[in-house]
Amino acid sequence: MSQSAAARPQHRPAVRRATAPAPRRLRVVAPAAAEGNAVFLALCVALLLGGFVGVLVLNTAMAKGSYTMRDLQHRSDELNDTQDELRHALDAVSGPGPLAREARALGMVPAETAAFLRLADGKVVGVASKAGANQRFSVVTESSSLSTSSTPSR
Secondary structure: OOOOOOOOOOOOOOOOOOOOOOOOOOOOOOOOOOOOOHHHHOOOHHHHHHHHHHHHHHHHHHHHHHHHHHHHHHHHHHHHHHHHHHHHHHHHHHHHHHHHHHOOOOOOOOOOOOOOEEEOOOOEEEEEEEOOOOOOOOOOOOHHHHHHHHOOOO
């Protein structure tokens, strides 16, 4: 073989010019179907609103209970004050001094002797005698009895 070979032209592909691609045909596509998202969203919103309404009702009930409790406490304080005033008034008229004055005003006199009824057997203990009309008597109050004697007598 010889070194001289005839040069043969090689086949070259034809150069294509860059042309714009052919336009694609557009078509209308149906929207994707919602798969229960609306129901789930509505349920979440309903639960959230229900929770807010529940908290509002609970807060309102607690506030109403607080006002009711405050009013009842004021009423209880007023009734306790009235009860204390009535006790003091009762103590003032039912003590030995006021009772002795009332008895004297009604014409009562003290008995010289006393008789007692024993409830266990119904027996009368002691002998009662008629009191005199002009006798005077004195009433011993707690303060005067405590200052004169230190031991109670029976």
